[in-house]
Amino acid sequence: MTLPPYATAGDRIWFYGLRIFCGLTFFFLVAPILVIIPLSFNQDPFFTYPMEGYSLRWYAEIFGDGPLSLLWQRSMVNSVVIAICSTVLATALGTLAALGLNRADFPFKNAIYAFLISPMIVPIVVTAIGMFYFYAQIGLIGSLAGIILAHTAIGVPFVVITVSAALAGFDENLVRAGSIMGAGPMRVFRKVTLPIIFPGVASGGLFAFAASWDEIVIVLFLANAEQHTSPRRMWSGIREHISPTIIAAATLLILLSIVLMLTMEWLRRRSDRMRGITQT
Amino acid sequence: MTAVDQTYPHHGSEGRVALADQLRRAERSRKIRAFGLTVPLILFLLITFAIPIAQVLFQGVKNGEMTQIMPGLTEELETWDGQGMPPERVVESFVRDVAAASENQTLARVAKRLNFSISGYRSLLLKTARRLPSPDQSDLLQALVEIDTRWSERRYWTAMKQASPRFTLEYLLTTVDRQFDADGEIVRKPPETSLYLTVLMRTLWISMSVTLICVIIGYPMAYLLATLPAKYSNILLLLLLLPFWTSLLVRTTAWLVLLQNQGVVNDAGIWLGLWEEPLQLIRNRLGVYIAMVHILLPFMVLPIYSVMKGISPFHLKAAASLGARPVRSFLKVYAPQTIAGVGAGSLLVFIITLGFYITPALVGGPGDQMLSYFIAFSANSTVNWGLAAALSLMLMLCVGVFFAFYSRLVGVRSLGTGS
Known part of the structure; x- marks a missing residue:
C-alpha cells in the first residue's frame, strides 16, 4: 500500500505515523532476543556494549568437562528425552482423539473437546501442584516417567487443535473411495488420511515439543536434581546470579526456537498447497 | 416404525425396515467407534490431569485433621x-x-x-x-x-x-481476607494478617493493564500487517512469531539482563542523554509490564490480524466514495468490524496473564507477585495445602469466568494458535 498522490497532510501523518509506531513495536519485540545473542560471546562476564573482545569460553562451560558442564549436559539430555517421549505420546493420543471427534457426531462432543484442551487453559501452577500432590502418593516424584506423563498432558491440546483444524478441510469421500477400492481401515488411514493431515499432525507435534521444551513450573515441582531440564538449570542460575553461561544457554534455545519456527512455516505452506490440491 | 416406512407405506416394507435398521445400527456403531478413538486420551487426561487437580482442589474445603x-x-x-x-x-x-x-x-x-x-x-x-x-x-x-x-x-x-x-x-474465606469469629460469624481479618484480597486484586489489575497495553500497541500492528502487501507482511509475521516461539524463560532472562542497572537499556538511555542516573527498571511493576507485554503481544496481534484479514477493502473504498474522510470511515466502517478480534485477543491475553508465575517471580519485586506465586509458595514453603488449594480455586474461578466469555464470543474451537 502506498500513499495516493491526492493524500492530504493528515493522511501523510497517519501513514508515516503508523509505520514509525509499528517499526518501534517490532523493534521492541525482536531486539531483546537479538541483543543478548552477541553478549554470549563476550570475553568478559559483563552484559554491556561495547564488548572488549570475543570468546567462546561460556559455551565451553556448557560443553566442556568440568562438574558444572556435566550438569548442563545432563540437563540437556533430560530435556531432549522428556520432550521427545512426551511429544510422541501426545501426538499419538491427540491424533487418535481428533480423528474420533471429527468422524461422527456423538453426545457431549463439545464438552469432550473442551475437556481435552483444558490443560491449555488451567493455570500451570494449579496443574503443577495437582500433579505434585498426586505423584507424591504414588511415588512418581523425582522420576523421568512422571515428568514425561505431565508434559504429555500439557502437549495434548496443541495436537488436538491442529489435527482438528487439518481434518476440518478433509474430504470424507476420500476415505469412502479408499474403502470401496478394498482397503481396510488401517490401510485407508495410512495411505489416504495420514498423508493429507500430516502437516496438522506434525505442527501439533512441534507445538507439543515446544511446550515440553519450555516448561519449567511442572519441572520445578516434580523433578529432583537428577531430572533437571535445561530451563530448570537456567532457573537456578538466574535466581542466584546471572552468569554469561546462562546467556549462552539462552542463545542455544533461541536457535532451537528459530529452527522450530521455520519448520512450522514450511509445514504451513505445505499444508496450504495440499489443500489446494484436495480442493480441485 | 421408521421414517422410511411412513414415507412409503404401500411398498413391500419388510426389506425396507431391515435396511433402515441396518443403516441405523451401522450409524450407531460408527458413532461408538468414533467415540472409542477419543477414549484413550480421555482416560489419560483423567488420570494424569483431571483427577489430580480435583483431588488437590478438594483440599481447599476438606477438614480432615x-x-x-x-x-x-x-x-x-x-x-x-x-x-x-x-x-x-x-x-x-x-x-x-x-x-x-x-x-x-x-x-x-x-x-x-x-x-x-x-x-x-x-x-x-x-x-x-x-x-x-x-x-x-x-x-x-x-x-x-x-x-x-x-x-x-x-x-x-x-x-x-x-x-x-x-x-x-475457612481456607476459602482466607483468600478474601475473611474469617469466622467465636460466634461463627464471617468477619474481616485484622489488617496485619490480611493479604490475599490484595493479591487477588493485584492479579486482576496486572492482567487488565497488560491486556489494555497489548490492545493499544497490538491494534495498529495488526492493522499494518493486514494492509501491507503479502511479501512484506509475511516477513513481519515471522518477526512477530519469533518471540512467540522463543522460550518464555529465555525472554524473561533477556529482559532481566537488559533492564539491569548496568544493563543495555540504562546504558543506551544515559548515552543518548535521555536520563542521567541508571533507572530502576526491574524488581518493580514497570519491569513486570515490559516483560509481560513483550510475551503476550503476539497473542493479541494474531486474532485481531486474522479478523482484519477478512474485512473487504471495498468497504473502506465505498465509505470514501460516499464522502467519508479516512478517519471517519475508519471509525465508522472499519473499527466496528474488528471488535470481535479485539475481544478474542483481549480475553486470551487476560486469561493467560492471570496464571503468570515465572515472569513476575523473576522480574518483579515482592509487591508484584500474583496469585500463582502464592499458590506455589503455600504448597512449597509453608506446605499449607488447604490454602494452596483455596487460592487455586480462586484462580480457576477467575479463569473460568473469563473463559466462559471467550467461548461465548469465539467458541472453544477457535482456540488454535496462529491457525
Whole structure:
C-alpha cells in the first residue's frame, strides 16, 4: 500500500505515523532476543556494549568437562528425552482423539473437546501442584516417567487443535473411495488420511515439543536434581546470579526456537498447497 | 416404525425396515467407534490431569485433621453449642485426645491446622501437651488455664469446634481476607494478617493493564500487517512469531539482563542523554509490564490480524466514495468490524496473564507477585495445602469466568494458535 498522490497532510501523518509506531513495536519485540545473542560471546562476564573482545569460553562451560558442564549436559539430555517421549505420546493420543471427534457426531462432543484442551487453559501452577500432590502418593516424584506423563498432558491440546483444524478441510469421500477400492481401515488411514493431515499432525507435534521444551513450573515441582531440564538449570542460575553461561544457554534455545519456527512455516505452506490440491 | 416406512407405506416394507435398521445400527456403531478413538486420551487426561487437580482442589474445603486425630473430642464438640465456656466432658475428651495424639506424634498436624485459624495456637497446644493434667482430675479447665490463660478465652475452644466438621470454608474465606469469629460469624481479618484480597486484586489489575497495553500497541500492528502487501507482511509475521516461539524463560532472562542497572537499556538511555542516573527498571511493576507485554503481544496481534484479514477493502473504498474522510470511515466502517478480534485477543491475553508465575517471580519485586506465586509458595514453603488449594480455586474461578466469555464470543474451537 502506498500513499495516493491526492493524500492530504493528515493522511501523510497517519501513514508515516503508523509505520514509525509499528517499526518501534517490532523493534521492541525482536531486539531483546537479538541483543543478548552477541553478549554470549563476550570475553568478559559483563552484559554491556561495547564488548572488549570475543570468546567462546561460556559455551565451553556448557560443553566442556568440568562438574558444572556435566550438569548442563545432563540437563540437556533430560530435556531432549522428556520432550521427545512426551511429544510422541501426545501426538499419538491427540491424533487418535481428533480423528474420533471429527468422524461422527456423538453426545457431549463439545464438552469432550473442551475437556481435552483444558490443560491449555488451567493455570500451570494449579496443574503443577495437582500433579505434585498426586505423584507424591504414588511415588512418581523425582522420576523421568512422571515428568514425561505431565508434559504429555500439557502437549495434548496443541495436537488436538491442529489435527482438528487439518481434518476440518478433509474430504470424507476420500476415505469412502479408499474403502470401496478394498482397503481396510488401517490401510485407508495410512495411505489416504495420514498423508493429507500430516502437516496438522506434525505442527501439533512441534507445538507439543515446544511446550515440553519450555516448561519449567511442572519441572520445578516434580523433578529432583537428577531430572533437571535445561530451563530448570537456567532457573537456578538466574535466581542466584546471572552468569554469561546462562546467556549462552539462552542463545542455544533461541536457535532451537528459530529452527522450530521455520519448520512450522514450511509445514504451513505445505499444508496450504495440499489443500489446494484436495480442493480441485 | 421408521421414517422410511411412513414415507412409503404401500411398498413391500419388510426389506425396507431391515435396511433402515441396518443403516441405523451401522450409524450407531460408527458413532461408538468414533467415540472409542477419543477414549484413550480421555482416560489419560483423567488420570494424569483431571483427577489430580480435583483431588488437590478438594483440599481447599476438606477438614480432615481433627476428625482423624481427635475423634473423641470432635464428637463431644458437636454436642456443644459453642456458647459460654465448654462443659467438663469436652475439656476431658480434649485432654485425653491431646495425650493420645502427642503419644502417636500426630499432634503437630492438628496444631498446624489450628494455627491456621488463630496464630499462636500451635505453640499453645504443644506447650499444653507437655504439661498435660491427668484427665481424671476435677476442674480440668482451671488446670488448663493455669498452664496458659488463653484457655479461658472462648475463641480457642470455638476454633476447635469450627475445625471439626468434615468440610470447611475457612481456607476459602482466607483468600478474601475473611474469617469466622467465636460466634461463627464471617468477619474481616485484622489488617496485619490480611493479604490475599490484595493479591487477588493485584492479579486482576496486572492482567487488565497488560491486556489494555497489548490492545493499544497490538491494534495498529495488526492493522499494518493486514494492509501491507503479502511479501512484506509475511516477513513481519515471522518477526512477530519469533518471540512467540522463543522460550518464555529465555525472554524473561533477556529482559532481566537488559533492564539491569548496568544493563543495555540504562546504558543506551544515559548515552543518548535521555536520563542521567541508571533507572530502576526491574524488581518493580514497570519491569513486570515490559516483560509481560513483550510475551503476550503476539497473542493479541494474531486474532485481531486474522479478523482484519477478512474485512473487504471495498468497504473502506465505498465509505470514501460516499464522502467519508479516512478517519471517519475508519471509525465508522472499519473499527466496528474488528471488535470481535479485539475481544478474542483481549480475553486470551487476560486469561493467560492471570496464571503468570515465572515472569513476575523473576522480574518483579515482592509487591508484584500474583496469585500463582502464592499458590506455589503455600504448597512449597509453608506446605499449607488447604490454602494452596483455596487460592487455586480462586484462580480457576477467575479463569473460568473469563473463559466462559471467550467461548461465548469465539467458541472453544477457535482456540488454535496462529491457525
